[in-house]
Amino acid sequence: MHVTSRQFKDNARGAVADANLRQSLATMKTGFRAKRGVAVAALPEFEALREAGKAMKDHTLAHLDHYLERFEEKVTASGGHVHWAPDADAACRTVLDICRRHNARLVTKGKSMVAEEIELNAFLQKNGIEPVETDLGEYIIQLRHELPSHIIAPAIHVRKDQVADSFRDTHTQFPADRPLEEPRDLLDEARTVLRDRFLTADVGITGANMLIAETGSTVIVTNEGNGDLTQLLPRVHIVVTSIDKVVPTLEDSSIVLRLLARSATGQPMSTYTTFSTGPRRPEDPDGPEHFHVVLLDNGRSRMLGTQVQDVLRCIRCAACINHCPIYGAVGGHAYGSVYPGPIGSVLTPGLASLEEAANLPNASTLCGRCEAVCPMKIPLPRMLRHWREEEFARHLVPARARWGLRLWAFTARRPALYRFGTGLAARALRLLGGRRGRLARLPLAGGWTRVRDLPVPEPGGTFMARYKRRETH
Amino acid sequence: MTDPARDSILNGIRAALRRGPLPAETRAALDRGLAAPAPAVVPAIARGSRAALVARFVVNAEAAAATVARVAPAAVGPAVAAYLRDHNQPTRVAVAADARLDGLADSGLLTVERRGTPAGDDAVGVGHALAGLAETGTLLMASGPDSPSTLNMLPDTHIVVVRARDVVGGLEDGWARLRTAHPDGPPRTVHFITGPSRTGDIEQTLQLGAHGPRRLHIVLVDDDPDAPAA
Numbered sequence: 234m235h236v237t238s239r240q241f242k243d244n245a246r247g248a249v250a251d252a253n254l255r256q257s258l259a260t261m262k263t264g265f266r267a268k269r270g271v272a273v274a275a276l277p278e279f280e281a282l283r284e285a286g287k288a289m290k291d292h293t294l295a296h297l298d299h300y301l302e303r304f305e306e307k308v309t310a311s312g313g314h315v316h317w318a319p320d321a322d323a324a325c326r327t328v329l330d331i332c333r334r335h336n337a338r339l340v341t342k343g344k345s346m347v348a349e350e351i352e353l354n355a356f357l358q359k360n361g362i363e364p365v366e367t368d369l370g371e372y373i374i375q376l377r378h379e380l381p382s383h384i385i386a387p388a389i390h391v392r393k394d395q396v397a398d399s400f401r402d403t404h405t406q407f408p409a410d411r412p413l414e415e416p417r418d419l420l421d422e423a424r425t426v427l428r429d430r431f432l433t434a435d436v437g438i439t440g441a442n443m444l445i446a447e448t449g450s451t452v453i454v455t456n457e458g459n460g461d462l463t464q465l466l467p468r469v470h471i472v473v474t475s476i477d478k479v480v481p482t483l484e485d486s487s488i489v490l491r492l493l494a495r496s497a498t499g500q501p502m503s504t505y506t507t508f509s510t511g512p513r514r515p516e517d518p519d520g521p522e523h524f525h526v527v528l529l530d531n532g533r534s535r536m537l538g539t540q541v542q543d544v545l546r547c548i549r550c551a552a553c554i555n556h557c558p559i560y561g562a563v564g565g566h567a568y569g570s571v572y573p574g575p576i577g578s579v580l581t582p583g584l585a586s587l588e589e590a591a592n593l594p595n596a597s598t599l600c601g602r603c604e605a606v607c608p609m610k611i612p613l614p615r616m617l618r619h620w621r622e623e624e625f626a627r628h629l630v631p632a633r634a635r636w637g638l639r640l641w642a643f644t645a646r647r648p649a650l651y652r653f654g655t656g657l658a659a660r661a662l663r664l665l666g667g668r669r670g671r672l673a674r675l676p677l678a679g680g681w682t683r684v685r686d687l688p689v690p691e692p693g694g695t696f697m698a699r700y701k702r703r704e705t706h
Numbered sequence: 707m708t709d710p711a712r713d714s715i716l717n718g719i720r721a722a723l724r725r726g727p728l729p730a731e732t733r734a735a736l737d738r739g740l741a742a743p744a745p746a747v748v749p750a751i752a753r754g755s756r757a758a759l760v761a762r763f764v765v766n767a768e769a770a771a772a773t774v775a776r777v778a779p780a781a782v783g784p785a786v787a788a789y790l791r792d793h794n795q796p797t798r799v800a801v802a803a804d805a806r807l808d809g810l811a812d813s814g815l816l817t818v819e820r821r822g823t824p825a826g827d828d829a830v831g832v833g834h835a836l837a838g839l840a841e842t843g844t845l846l847m848a849s850g851p852d853s854p855s856t857l858n859m860l861p862d863t864h865i866v867v868v869r870a871r872d873v874v875g876g877l878e879d880g881w882a883r884l885r886t887a888h889p890d891g892p893p894r895t896v897h898f899i900t901g902p903s904r905t906g907d908i909e910q911t912l913q914l915g916a917h918g919p920r921r922l923h924i925v926l927v928d929d930d931p932d933a934p935a936a
Binding site for chain 1: 714743766842
């Protein structure tokens with residue numbers, strides 16, 4: 234997993250100044266967030282479903298080895314194959330081996346975050362196999378040689394005229410002066426180009442939203458239908474997924490299905506929810522002849538039994554991302570990980586390392602909105618704090634910040650000193666602010682004052698001093 | 707045959723959970739759970755009288771941008787033809803091999819292009835649903851010799867016949883139908899379809915007709931005396 238989170242601060246600075254990006258991100262409020270709100274309000278049992286989802290997934294994770302073994306047995310019994318991949322490299326090699334065994338040259342792909350995580354496209358390309366993304370958003374960013382900036386809307390950062398430019402550059406088979414102004418024109422063109430790819434691909438690769446231990450089924454939840462054409466038309470269907478996706482039974486999958494689409498796009502149910510079990514049966518008129526499931530670990534098992542185990546309950550709905558004020562300001566690319574936003578800031582240090590994911594645990598105001606909207610009740614702020622503590626304990630925090638925190642901790646443990654210090658500071662700031670009442674510069678806090686002024690503290694002393702005097706306003 | 711990758715993952719899980727392999731009695735208890743799945747939370751929208759469920763199925767399917775026609779059992783073929791005519795679509799159709807769709811062209815208003823798997827350029831596909839879910843206006847389509855899955859995805863216009871008797875409450879009733887029809891485990895592809903294909907990937911503007919069908923029409927056959935058409 235390629236992580237560039239060390240550049241988060243520079244990336245964020247650039248992102249905030251990017252007018253195109255700001256416009257794109259603004260649609261999140263009226264889009265995903267508003268629609269989720271309506272859908273959740275319309276289902277009185279939503280809270281009970283969240284509790285049930287949490288309990289179901291906690292139970293599954295506590296017995297993960299058993300459910301994975303049962304899942305494997307059922308896949309095998311239905312004529313498919315399960316491949317275990319401890320890391321990204323093993324997963325990529327397994328997929329390549331299967332492709333080579335079937336002399337595949339063209340591979341269609343449904344949207345898969347695990348495939349992004351293991352950088353499967355680059356690996357296949359390097360080995361002479363052409364992967365074609367078929368989800369519209371993924372297709373757009375593949376043409377633009379970019380990473381997804383959102384886990385369910387990978388091209389959310391791209392404006393439609395930028396899509397038109399990419400299509401004109403790539404689809405040279407069409408007249409150069411064709412109209413591509415409207416989203417409809419763009420969609421129709423992509424549909425035409427990709428329809429041909431669906432019909433000629435040798436192998437189809439999808440991810441999985443869930444794996445069912447009871448039946449050995451893999452589940453995808455989509456709106457476009459591309460995932461279905463990807464897995465139904467080629468001779469071989471490969472599912473690239475991870476060990477945390479397993480749930481025990483079909484009934485358990487109902488809990489997730491009722492939470493997932495509502496939390497993601499505000500739909501009661503996505504257009505297509507597809508359960509795939511083994512290859513086509515001898516009497517079936519269509520479907521793939523071969524069915525393979527690649528089960529990736531890549532650091533997930535290591536997270537069990539730790540402070541961040543709960544993140545393995547995640548169903549990748551992106552509600553936390555859609556509601557995060559930091560994501561809303563800087564977008565997904567700034568995070569430097571394929572998993573952006575609160576979920577990414579908790580997951581990335583676990584999958585890669587805290588060193589590589591530097592800055593991510595701090596890319597949060599800990600406002601708590603992510604936890605409030607998480608359908609699986611993952612305590613994301615608590616986990617971000619856990620990674621911050623780890624950073625401190627492992628000396629990953631810069632010396633100046635460490636000394637600052639030490640100094641603060643020293644005074645915070647001595648209330649009398651703390652009150653004296655804050656009282657003194659408040660008076661000093663008021664003096665410095667003078668008649669303007671605000672400070673444009675502050676020693677040691679230049680980063681903060683570069684983009685905003687600090688209003689001076691109000692007269693009347695600190696909160697504690699006023700509380701003592703029982704001032705009520 | 708030992709698989710070192712498999713062992714390393716499973717042992718890694720056990721080590722992280724600070725335990726060895728699960729004791730036999732725990733495994734047996736977990737397997738009993740797998741053999742007798744229990745529903746967790748069934749929302750009120752998945753329950754109701756027969757008439758209420760069928761009515762809710764229609765409302766929710768339409769909310770998902772599908773169209774619905776309620777017809778008498780003998781009127782399925784003409785209903786399909788009328789829809790295609792009204793939407794300026796060709797009346798040559800690819801039809802699933804399902805025997806319940808045998809008389810579709812009897813009225814002379816339709817031409818059956820083929821039975822079974824559609825070709826890539828067939829404009830209209832007609833299939834039969836295993837069930838309809840009132841909860842979300844969803845069609846449950848199970849693959850098999852009578853029901854090719856590509857028929858659900860390839861044609862521009864997807865027409866699905868579903869019987870009122872097969873309209874059930876929610877997902878749990880869907881699983882029950884599926885287990886009854888396929889006691890040895892699910893067929894290769896089980897599609898839950900809610901409306902026509904769509905995307906919001908260009909500037910979050912919702913557009914119908916992405917890679918799958920551009921329109922979904924449901925022909926609801928009124929064969930349930932407990933759920934008469936209004």
